[in-house]
Amino acid sequence: MLKFTAPPLPHYITSGPHTLLKGQKHPNRSNIQVFDLLVMKKGCLYMGEEQETFEVRQDHALILLPDRYHYATASCDEDTDYYWLHFQTDGPWSFLPQHHMNPVTDDISKKPVSKFLTRTFDLYLPQFTCLEQPSKVFSIIEQLNALEQGLDSQQVRWQQQVVFQELLQLLYASMKAQGGNTSTHCAELATAYLRQHFREEITAARLGEETNFHPVYIARCMHRQYGCSPMEYLQRYRIEQSKLQLLQTDDSIARIAEEVGFNQGAYFTSCFTKLEGISPSKYRQRFRS
CATH class of the missing domain: 2.60.120.280 (Regulatory protein AraC)
Known part of the structure; x- marks a missing residue:
């Protein structure tokens, strides 16, 4: 802001x-x-x-x-x-x-103000x-x-x-x-849960149960707030976490895929390449060399 x-x-x-x-x-x-x-x-x-x-x-x-x-x-x-x-x-x-925004000004009736001052x-x-x-x-x-x-x-x-x-x-x-409306609260609650549990298997139904919002409403709120569905957000977050591990560890691609919530290494590689334009192994080589 x-x-x-x-x-x-x-x-x-x-x-x-x-x-x-x-x-x-x-x-x-x-x-x-x-x-x-x-x-x-x-x-x-x-x-x-x-x-x-x-x-x-x-x-x-x-x-x-x-x-x-x-x-x-x-x-x-x-x-x-x-x-x-x-x-x-x-x-x-x-x-x-x-959260620092405070658009309410001081009560001007309590302060003498010169009509000649801006x-x-x-x-x-x-x-x-x-x-x-x-x-x-x-x-x-x-x-x-x-x-x-x-x-x-x-x-x-x-x-x-x-x-x-x-x-x-x-x-x-x-x-x-x-600011502060139900739609924003729903989206923020959903993304917070996704970030905390990204290593786990998460479905739309589970997300709805954990946040006490209907899955369709969650999807609508997240698209409005973040421009993507809950599962798209989760996938992107997992990819971001995998990039950190690719650079900071020597773990295998399959191990990293499992650590960030992908069940299959091949699917992880496919998703990573689609989002980043480069495979996980080439990403590691490029940025660790």
Whole structure:
């Protein structure tokens, strides 16, 4: 989550659509000096920023920070369409864990305030979110893109900033709608259970029993929150754990497969290769050499 002190408000710089073909990657960049908003229309961008990784799927949005290193963690597995938008602020901003958010300001009735002084407020935006109204977000960005054609007019530049503030409000609304609701709780509960028991055999029915949610509802919540089904999440988590063992131990591929919850070594190798684009043995050779 990002916290801005306003005024001044974050301001729009430029934007546009982009397509990456299957097998292509988002470019790696560092300290680009502007916030880079990515809004997905189709496909998935596999992104990393410092130590965090994101799977930015359809109807999701990610803000890459201006002072950090961001990079692609994998190639696109299908043709991928998205919008990019650069913005910046001349005021202070900070990066906060979501539980630190407190959008309720102090009771101003208890404080004498001069009517001649500028009063600031906190503006919160999600770094990564599932859009509550994706079609409306797409429409606003397309409007901004269309206004790019008239940059010679001062009135057009003013209109861009007005439209951009509406986009920020939609991003905030998406974060607010997801924070603390039942859908988010269900998804977080399910993923926590999957991470704790990834070595065990887990079915949709068992996951439902352990979390006290219907398996169909769990799948819907996880797809909304993480862009994947429970079993897809589990498989990816197992693969991530196997990568650590491949680099940190000399255990056989079959042993590692068993340790992370795969019953058959051949199936593990197939899943690993599909997700990483390289076999487990070649992954070990490449990154341990």
